Amino acid sequence: MKILGIETSCDETAASVVEDGVKILSNVVVSQIDIFAEYGGVIPEVAARSHLEAMMPVINKALLDASCDWDDIDAIAVTHAPGLLGSLLIGTLTARTLAILHDKPLYAVHHLKSHVYANWLPETSLARSSSDTLKGARPSLRSSENLTRLVPQFPLLALVISGGHTQILHMPGHNQFEIIGTTHDDAVGECFDKVAKILGLPYPGGPAIAKAAEGGNANRYKLPHPKVTGLDFSFSGLKTAVLRAVQKEVGVPISYPSHKLKELLSEQQICDFAASFQKTAVEILVEKLEAALKEFPDTKSVVVAGGVSANKALREALPEAYFPAPDLSGDNGAMVAAASYYEIQSGVKPTDPYKLNIYPRISVEN
Numbered sequence: 001m002k003i004l005g006i007e008t009s010c011d012e013t014a015a016s017v018v019e020d021g022v023k024i025l026s027n028v029v030v031s032q033i034d035i036f037a038e039y040g041g042v043i044p045e046v047a048a049r050s051h052l053e054a055m056m057p058v059i060n061k062a063l064l065d066a067s068c069d070w071d072d073i074d075a076i077a078v079t080h081a082p083g084l085l086g087s088l089l090i091g092t093l094t095a096r097t098l099a100i101l102h103d104k105p106l107y108a109v110h111h112l113k114s115h116v117y118a119n120w121l122p123e124t125s126l127a128r129s130s131s132d133t134l135k136g137a138r139p140s141l142r143s144s145e146n147l148t149r150l151v152p153q154f155p156l157l158a159l160v161i162s163g164g165h166t167q168i169l170h171m172p173g174h175n176q177f178e179i180i181g182t183t184h185d186d187a188v189g190e191c192f193d194k195v196a197k198i199l200g201l202p203y204p205g206g207p208a209i210a211k212a213a214e215g216g217n218a219n220r221y222k223l224p225h226p227k228v229t230g231l232d233f234s235f236s237g238l239k240t241a242v243l244r245a246v247q248k249e250v251g252v253p254i255s256y257p258s259h260k261l262k263e264l265l266s267e268q269q270i271c272d273f274a275a276s277f278q279k280t281a282v283e284i285l286v287e288k289l290e291a292a293l294k295e296f297p298d299t300k301s302v303v304v305a306g307g308v309s310a311n312k313a314l315r316e317a318l319p320e321a322y323f324p325a326p327d328l329s330g331d332n333g334a335m336v337a338a339a340s341y342y343e344i345q346s347g348v349k350p351t352d353p354y355k356l357n358i359y360p361r362i363s364v365e366n
């Protein structure tokens with residue numbers, strides 16, 4: 001079964017053809033990172049407009065790379081929740097129109113489920129390119145003999161760590177999700193992005209912090225672990241702790257504008273702060289995951305999902321866990337197609353293309 005997966009929930013316009021949930025025939029991702037690096041964050045209206053421009057070229061390229069025409073496609077899957085309203089609208093309206101036009105069943109997929117199901121996809125390397133060009137978008141071809149990766153076993157725990165979410169999910173089986181821990185405030189990816197801003201590192205902050213941390217001393221600055229009971233998280237305090245530690249380090253009062261702090265930091269101090277912050281963030285995630293494993297002793301696998309799962313220090317701290325291929329950690333269409341495949345296997349029925357709605361804030365449990 002060949003599914004065309006479409007993803008536009010934030011600032012990546014992506015489409016992919018995946019066969020039987022695991023065989024990636026194509027995977028095209030056009031990122032708007034170049035546009036938003038200038039602003040230091042995503043501007044929803046600009047993101048929606050960029051999706052509109054890139055959407056059809058990305059889909060056509062995904063079909064071309066997979067050597068498919070519409071007759072070869074069995075179903076269309078699209079992210080309908082959660083995410084930016086305008087961005088979700090472009091992806092879903094495109095998918096609805098194509099489903100009607102080509103008479104294909106349409107499946108609506110929750111974005112966090114897609115991130116989790118990236119762990120069922122084989123290692124791959126996909127190309128990212130800026131939104132003004134599709135030149136860099138290459139296909140990622142996988143042959144079935146390469147699919148040697150062992151799949152996660154149920155019941156499992158999924159640590160979902162992205163730009164908008166930080167949750168621990170309990171999954172007794174395919175397509176069954178129970179939230180057992182969630183953040184009270186910022187997501188961990190958001191925290192990486194905000195700390196990067198304080199340190200004068202570029203957007204998105206996660207990769208920039210990871211890179212700076214390579215040259216830093218992770219033990220130089222002691223940062224606190226938030227006191228949150230149970231399996232929940234809090235990351236806004238950690239961001240403020242970094243801010244206060246930087247202000248103290250450079251000897252300015254707490255009223256000093258945070259955007260000017262970077263001018264007072266040496267390169268070594270930036271690297272040391274990046275390393276100390278990354279170490280603390282990883283420790284917090286690992287601690288909560290260990291607590292969750294104690295509460296769910298029959299867990300057979302742990303999977304990590306979402307953009308922050310690309311983090312190398314976290315991968316090293318959790319050697320037993322499943323991680324997506326680093327290039328499949330961020331938003332992409334292959335994970336949407338994979339999630340949809342397993343939903344279909346679980347008996348989920350297609351949605352009405354004339355009625356499909358978007359849900360910018362709905363939980364993965366719905």
Ligand SMILES: Nc1ncnc2c1ncn2[C@@H]1O[C@H](COP(=O)(O)OP(=O)(O)OP(=O)(O)O)[C@@H](O)[C@H]1O
Nearest residue numbers: 010162163164165189204205206207307308310311
């Ligand atoms: N190597 C890395 N280390 C840490 N964080 C990273 C790394 N690479 C990316 N990130 C972070 O991942 C986040 C983006 O992940 P993702 O694309 O999954 O988020 P999103 O789709 O915007 O949000 P959500 O999935 O919650 O809707 C950003 O906050 C980015 O800084």
Ligand SMILES: [Mg+2]
Nearest residue numbers: 162307330331
């Ligand atoms: Mg995402």
